[in-house]
Amino acid sequence: MASSDVKPKSISCAKKWSEEIENLYRFQQAGYRDESEYKQVKQVSMRKRQGPRKMLCRADWGNEQPLSEVDRWPETGYVKKLQRRDNTFYYYNKQRECDDKEVHKVKIYVY
Numbered sequence: 001m002a003s004s005d006v007k008p009k010s011i012s013c014a015k016k017w018s019e020e021i022e023n024l025y026r027f028q029q030a031g032y033r034d035e036s037e038y039k040q041v042k043q044v045s046m047r048k049r050q051g052p053r054k055m056l057c058r059a060d061w062g063n064e065q066p067l068s069e070v071d072r073w074p075e076t077g078y079v080k081k082l083q084r085r086d087n088t089f090y091y092y093n094k095q096r097e098c099d100d101k102e103v104h105k106v107k108i109y110v111y
Contacts, residue, residue: 008110
């Protein structure tokens with residue numbers, strides 16, 4: 001099975017808040033199951049930045065930076081910014097955003 005065809009084997013709902021649940025909540029708000037689906041759809045680590053080529057010396061040719069991994073807050077490790085499928089962005093705070101009343105809505109996918 002190719003990595004682009006990965007489907008979850010099972011799904012469960014979160015019962016209690018944790019840092020993992022917080023990040024899943026943020027991915028699911030943006031329309032993705034989890035980080036792996038986000039990377040698959042957006043091809044985060046494989047795609048190069050688009051834009052005008054700057055003047056580079058020969059030693060720098062071909063060494064453009066790939067798109068960074070998912071943006072995270074360094075203090076907490078929570079997801080900072082996600083790009084939705086329609087190419088608009090969601091920006092998240094450093095603090096917890098998934099309230100206790102929202103925790104049960106978060107789905108945990110097992111592959």
